[in-house]
Structure formats: structure tokens, C-alpha cells
Amino acid sequence: MDVLIEFISNHLQMIYIVILMIFVGVEVIGHVPAVLHTPLMSGANAIHGVVIIGAILVMLSASPDDILALSLGFVAVLLGTLNVVGGFVVTDRMLEMFKKKK
Template sequence: MDAVIQFLYAYHQEIFIVVLATFLGFELIASVPSVLHTPLMSGANAISGVVIVGAIIYVGHATDWLNILVGSIALFMATLNVTGGFVVTDRMLEMFKKKKTKE
């Protein structure tokens, strides 16, 4: 029980963010038309690449070669998620945009 209390106390600010972000997320997404479901999912997917920041910090303070290696692979993967995700979303949305100007 102490561990639970300790956890809640130590992370109370983070938990605050989690709860509010959940509401914010639901509010932001709830009204998206189904036309945009795929790009939204893909764009959100790219945002889940924020772990890139954690990976940079990890590699940035790693000292032995194993940590650097594993961290670099993680950083590589996270960047792939970010770059690929944003570029592919842009490519999808570009197709939606094109029609707009044509008509």
C-alpha cells in the first residue's frame, strides 16, 4: 500500500497531465469526419514518436558501447516513426488538398 501512495505522490504532477491530456485528446478527436480517419491515425502515429526525445536523452548520457548501441537503435526506430509518419500523412493530405483547388 505504501508503494502505491509513494507512486501516486511521486507522480502526482504527471498523473495530473495524463488525466487532463486524456480529456483534451477525446475533445480534439471526437469530431473528426470519417474522411480524415486515416490521415488522423497516421498523424497521431507520428506524434507517438515523441519517444525520440527520450531516446536522444538516453544516447546523450550513455557511457558504454552497449548502451550507446541499443540507444542508437531505439533512436533510429523512433526517428523512423516520426519522419515516416509525418511524411506519409502529408502525402495523404496532399491528395485531399489537390481536389480542393481544382474545383
Template structure:
């Protein structure tokens, strides 16, 4: 218990950030028309592709073979998430733009 409290107070600014971001996320989505739900979900899907940063960091410090392999797969999967997510979202939104 003590160590968890210590962890929280050591990273307290991150916890503030989390709380704020929860509210920002809710504010942002609050009044979106249902027409945009699918593209929005897809766009949000692309944004959590930011997890790729973690895979790059881990890959850049990997030494032994299994970590290298796992890291390599992680980078590929993260890239798939980012690229696929943004491209699919853009394709959907392209449809919306065509109206007059």
C-alpha cells in the same frame, strides 16, 4: 504498495496531466468525419514519435558499448517514426488540398 502510493504522490502533477490529456485526446477526435480517419491515425502515429526524445536522452548518457548500440538503434527507429509519420501524413493530406 506503500512505495507505489509514494511514487504517485511524488509525481502527482503528472497524473493530473495524464487525466487531462485523456480528456483532451477524446475531445479532439470526437467529431471527426470518417474521411479523415486514415490521415488522423497517421498524424497521431507521427506524434507518438516524441518517444525519440527519450532515446536521445538515453543515448546522450550511454557509456558502455551495448547501451551505445541499443541507443543508436533506438534513435534511428524513433527518427523513422517521426519523419516517416509526418511525411506520409503530409502526402495523404496533399491529396485533399488539391480539390478546387
């Protein structure tokens, strides 16, 4: 119990953000027409590419002689970039076709 109380009081700001973001996510998606499901999924997919920032932080804080961390970090940044760039570009292309059909 003490551990739980300590955890909550130490991370109150983050807990607020988590709870509020859960509601924002739910609200933002409500009542979306079915044709937009796939582009929306694709757009959300690009946004979670934000994990690349973690990969960049790993690289920035790695010591220069830690070859394992640097090479794994390199791969992580590369894959994260694929997620971000590919995600946004493919979403744009989906929506481009969507517009043409109208």
C-alpha cells in the same frame, strides 16, 4: 495502501497531466469526418514518435565505453527518426492528395 498514497503524492503533477491529456485526446478526436480517419491516425502516429527523445536521452547519458547501450541506442534513435520524419511526411502527402480531390 501506504505505497499507493506515497506514489500519488510523489507524482501528483504527472498524474494530473495524464488525466487531463486523456480528456484532451478524447475531445480532440470527437466528431471527426470518416475521410479524415486515416490522416489523423497517421498524424497521431508521427506524434508518438516523441519516443525518440527517450532514445536520445539514453544515448546522451550512456557511458562512452558501453558499446551495447550505444549501439542499441543508435538503432533506437534511427527507428524513432523514421517514425517521426516518415510519419509527418506521409501525413502531409495524404492531405495533399485529399486537397487535390476537392
